[in-house]
Amino acid sequence: MTSPRTLALGLTATLALVTGGCGRGDEPEPTPPPPSPSVSPGFVVLSDVDDRILTDIRYATAANFVGRRVDGYQEPLCLLTARAAEALRRVQDAALAVGRSLKVYDCYRPQRATDDFLHWAAQPDQDATKAEFYPRVPKTELVDRGYLGAPSAHSRGSTVDLTLVDVPPPEQARVEPGRPLVACTALYARRLADNSVDMGTGFDCFDPLSHTDSDRVGPTARENRRQLRHLMTDGGFVGYDREWWHFRYRDEPWPDTYFDLPVTRSSAG
């Protein structure tokens, strides 16, 4: 069993303390983790708890802001603490009752994946995905502006990135490598093919337009964001003012522990 890491890791810990990571808005400030015990997080695979929830684990593919599979994502699975997964199952019940389904983009995120993000963010020349994912924000500012958490609540196993999809779900087009990049801030019909409802921006669009309460998105997107937030808040999750897709389970079992197990079925249990 890989033990959780303390994050007394120089750059990562320094960034966490200096920037507050995703500690803005509704999210509490991340506290420096204590020396980590050797504990098993008790993760479950979300589809084992609720196979009605759609999954599109972008960091296990090249369809993400880094432009390649991210370190630690060995399988396209959503791992979560049992508590968060059960809560999400209840949110899915409520979503289906209003004709919509949840679709998760990211769940538990190993610390090595955050390290990969930070390493990528520190390479100004690796800007191949800028036109799509952060067209108006310099990559060197992604951490300071709160779009990348360091450390990230995702590594505690009870935080999810997700959206809403109509039921029955429209077909999702395959994302072709080498496709022309379209800004995530573009109109719904022009953005990266995704079967989700219009949220005003694509997922992982690092831009002020993604701020949950932005008044610069259209009325449909505003209503869809309100609906997602309402469903998640009622289910015990806390949103984040910088990213409409990011929610942390309020009663998380590991509020101070950051794990580094890879995303693979054998990390559950």
Ligand SMILES: C[C@@H](N)C(=O)N[C@H](C)C(=O)O
């Ligand atoms: C990278 C994005 N999907 C996200 O989750 N951002 C927050 C701030 C995080 O990294 O914790």
Ligand SMILES: [Zn+2]
């Ligand atoms: Zn997130």
